[in-house]
Amino acid sequence: MRHHACLPSLAMAAILLAASPAATAPVTFFGEDVNLAGDPVQPTPTQSNAARASFFAHLAGAGTESFEGFPTGEEAILVAPFPGAGTATVTGGMVTGGENIAGRYPTTGEKYLNAYSPIRMQFSSPVAAFGFYATDVGDFGGQLSLQLTALSGEVVNLIVPASTGVDGSTTGSILYFGFYDLEKTYTSVLFDNGDYADIFGLDDFSIASTGQASPVPEPAAWALLTAGFALLGSAIRRRRSALL
Helix, strand or coil, X not given: CHHHHHHHHHHHHHXXXXXXXXXXXXXXXEEEECCCCCCCCXXXXXXXXXXXXXXXXXXCCCEEECCCCCXXXXXXXXXXXXXXXXXXXXXXXXXXXXXXXXXXXXXXXXXEEEECCCEEEEEEEEECEEEEEEECCCCCCCCCEEEEEECCXXXXXXXXXXXXXXXXXXXXXXXXXXXXXXXXXXXXXXEXXXXXXXXXXXXXXXXXXXXXXXXXXXXXXHHHHHHHXXXXXXXXXXXXXXXX
């Protein structure tokens, strides 16, 4: 009887473990498609798009800014609305049009943000998630990172693990990077690229509030959940047989 009694307990433990959100925060998403063919070749963004899809699987109703509504050559402060998450004030860089300029190009529409100077986003309301496409990152050895300022004042640094090139050897590469955090919210994001000798492009900014971000069980967690239910069902059947 003890043997049969402990099996449901083990199954329930597996179910609870599978249903628990990951403890690590913030959770990051990254995908990159490296170009080694030289400008003006643009790689198919297979890995980048997959990272974006995975990121958006954790969001509900998040908005995206593709810079199509801003004039080309705009260097002033840009205020972009995001449904359900307020607005973001973007400073730095320039709204640029064109399919491919030195390995930098839009990922949606015909415009993107040319990041030749520090880019900062200030949020009207603290956000829990942020994602973006970037092109031509690291082709001259630059290391891109995000400096996140939390509502508490804490600064969190996230490295964007882009491949680094030499003298433009990876020009035109594309990546997607995003994160969500269910423990902290953030008031601003600064794109840090050292001395900005390594210029890159940015497009499709997406932000989400705490109410728009939620954990989704990963495939391994779903497998554990399924195994837990199977174990529970087997234990119940055995117990019924023993009682007959």
